[in-house]
Amino acid sequence: MTKKVIIAIDAMGGENSPKKIIDGINIFLNKNNNATFYLFGKSEQIKNVIGSKKNIISRSEIIDCSESIKDTESPLFAAKRGKETSMWKTIESQKNKETHISLSAGNTGALLVISRLILKTIDGISKPALAGIWPNKNNMSIVLDLGANIECNEKNLIDFSSMGSALFKSIYNKSMPKTALLNIGLEEVKGNENLKKTFSILKNKKNNNFEFCGYIEGNQIMDGNIDVIVTDGFTGNVALKTAEGTANFITKNLKKSLNKFSMLLSYGSLKKFKEKLDPRKYNGAIFLGLQGPVVKSHGSTDSLGFAYSIEMCNKIVEADLIEQIKAHLITVDA
DSSP: OOOOEEEEEETTOSTTTTHHHHHHHHHHHTTOOSEEEEEEEOHHHHHHHHTTOHHHHTTEEEEEOSBOOOTTSOHHHHHHTGGGBHHHHHHHHHHTTSOSEEEEOSOHHHHHHHHHHHHOBOTTOSSOEEEEEEEOSSSEEEEEOSSSOSSOOHHHHHHHHHHHHHHHHHHHOOSSOEEEEEOSOSSTTOSOHHHHHHHHHHHHSOOSSOEEEEEEOGGGGGGSSOSEEEOOHHHHHHHHHHHHHHHHHHHHHHHHHOOHHHHHHTHHHHHHHHHHHOGGGGOOEEEESBSSOEEEOOTTOOHHHHHHHHHHHHHHHHTTHHHHHHHHOOOOOO
16 A cells, blocks of 8 residues: 655745745646645745645645745754744654655755754764765666765765665665765775775675675766765765766757757757756755655756655655665664
């Protein structure tokens, strides 16, 4: 029996909200009717955008919040004044067992701080990680950490391996994801001491959560041979921004290089290429390691991108991600 999913949404977070939030819910509900929604924000604004959309009215509850967190606010300032904001109330509903998962397109730093304050970390995990979905030649990969933790020790990287693998299984239903550590070479002697220690522990410790495949280099991420790529937040964020910039560069220069005639001849191939690189399809980074799942939508995405992040939330809850993580953590001394 399919689990009934209740998603808490910060309806005021990100650009063009709450309109893109409501339109995104509408797109999602046209394909999937399993989820219901708690919408946190300024109720009159939300109601005006919903209008007469009966499918949203029947599957949503609006909770009025007088305040919202701005993108320009520092995480600590936002957390101090946050208890009456739509973001705080969204996360709090999960702690109160009213909802199963939280989703926001708002301030990333504030969301991470508030989520950790309210939900706390899973026992045995000291640092939550930010995980993202990347396209590759074959399908998709999970990459983490993407910026939540600048410095990580071997225990953190091992935790990330377990959590990332559990996430991959939740979304793509693969029993033993292939997992590797991002490094500057494939040889065991390459990399810093934390990477070497992590490699040694994972190589010699059996687990039933993932297949450890050693190291992977940056130019191999898109090959599709590895499902979960693990690194510290500094390296992961640099890799993410480099990949985004490269994709943008290729797309823009491809348009400039092709004349109208060649574009017509190559229309089908170009359309597939564009769809493959469409960032809206991979919208949604996941905070892993907390007692409840939290998804961060890109603030500038549109309604279609937000619909994809709702779809991700739905899969995460149906697969019971948090229990998967708890069941498969690898015990290791820090």
